[in-house]
Amino acid sequence: MNDKPIVLLTHPLPAEWVGSDLDGYQVILAEKGQKGIQGKLIEYLDRAAGILCLLDDPIPAGIIENAPQLKVISNLAVGVDNIDLAACNRLGIAVGHTPGVLTDSTADLTVALLLAVGRQLVAASEDARQGKWSSWDPTGWLGVDLKGATAGILGLGKIGSAVAKRLAAFECQIIFTNRSPKPEQARSLGAKQVSLETLLRESDFLCLHTSLTAETKGMIDREAFKLMKPTAILINAARGGVVNTADLLHALQSGQIRAAGLDVTDPEPLPPDHPLYQLKNCLITPHIGSATHGTRKAIARIALRNLALGIQGEPLEHCVNPQVYNHPG
Ligand code: GLV
Numbered sequence: 078m079n080d081k082p083i084v085l086l087t088h089p090l091p092a093e094w095v096g097s098d099l100d101g102y103q104v105i106l107a108e109k110g111q112k113g114i115q116g117k118l119i120e121y122l123d124r125a126a127g128i129l130c131l132l133d134d135p136i137p138a139g140i141i142e143n144a145p146q147l148k149v150i151s152n153l154a155v156g157v158d159n160i161d162l163a164a165c166n167r168l169g170i171a172v173g174h175t176p177g178v179l180t181d182s183t184a185d186l187t188v189a190l191l192l193a194v195g196r197q198l199v200a201a202s203e204d205a206r207q208g209k210w211s212s213w214d215p216t217g218w219l220g221v222d223l224k225g226a227t228a229g230i231l232g233l234g235k236i237g238s239a240v241a242k243r244l245a246a247f248e249c250q251i252i253f254t255n256r257s258p259k260p261e262q263a264r265s266l267g268a269k270q271v272s273l274e275t276l277l278r279e280s281d282f283l284c285l286h287t288s289l290t291a292e293t294k295g296m297i298d299r300e301a302f303k304l305m306k307p308t309a310i311l312i313n314a315a316r317g318g319v320v321n322t323a324d325l326l327h328a329l330q331s332g333q334i335r336a337a338g339l340d341v342t343d344p345e346p347l348p349p350d351h352p353l354y355q356l357k358n359c360l361i362t363p364h365i366g367s368a369t370h371g372t373r374k375a376i377a378r379i380a381l382r383n384l385a386l387g388i389q390g391e392p393l394e395h396c397v398n399p400q401v402y403n404h405p406g
Pocket of ligand 1: 132153154155156157179315366367
């Protein structure tokens with residue numbers, strides 16, 4: 078009989094990222110094509126000490142409540158909206174995440190999306206490929222200037238700040254909203270903290286960098302789009318659910334805003350027949366904000382450390398609910 082702690086792994090990871098870190102466990106790997114805790118993983122759930130999962134693996138209360146040995150859920154992501162945190166808090170289960178290491182790659186991708194949408198890179202490249210580049214056209218493929226534009230950052234956390242820093246280097250004026258005051262960051266970025274309404278009204282580029290919570294779900298909706306400039310560009314590299322998808326579609330189709338660059342969508346993945354894909358003023362990438370070789374490996378390394386510490390009953394390196402260590406159970 079195998080008496081190693083059981084770890085449920087929802088997706089295979091490259092051996093080069095994992096090294097010997099999983100050697101001390103009985104690792105139960107999900108069958109191909111299954112998301113979250115399903116199939117074979119369910120059979121081991123009542124004995125599992127740890128779960129190592131991805132940001133699109135749903136871990137609802139029903140799973141957590143049926144895992145009496147579970148000590149830790151280690152998410153390979155900074156966002157943990159896929160996990161029922163209330164259930165974890167109630168049952169004393171630590172939830173690990175991976176902040177910091179993906180800040181720069183996600184900020185880079187945000188700026189890449191803004192430049193790609195703002196300068197029509199995809200349409201221009203497609204036209205060139207299709208033989209529509211017949212001469213240098215003084216009015217062809219015109220885009221927007223970054224210098225002098227107002228960039229609005231919704232949520233000046235790590236990633237929002239990194240985006241603000243990059244856009245300040247492009248000589249954008251930076252405005253931002255944040256739950257708490259950020260006077261020092263405002264000073265160092267030459268940025269101004271404003272109300273949500275001002276952010277929506279004044280931004281030429283609106284970049285979303287808030288986590289998905291009950292408060293932020295659907296906050297960019299029909300009412301928000303009504304306040305935005307018809308020339309505004311929306312960039313979302315945070316969570317799709319922060320934007321109401323039907324209202325975004327309407328805003329893009331009706332010219333309420335100029336364009337959008339989305340690395341995240343709601344639902345995710347966005348089905349291939351979704352009308353957003355038909356729009357020339359919408360660029361969609363498949364949630365690749367942290368997708369660099371270095372970042373994804375660093376994410377895996379942190380998640381593996383969180384897993385090991387959680388199984389040993391020690392504080393995780395990056396824990397979203399450290400209060401569970403004072404849990405009476
Ligand atoms: C990516 O979206 C993450 O939360 O890490």
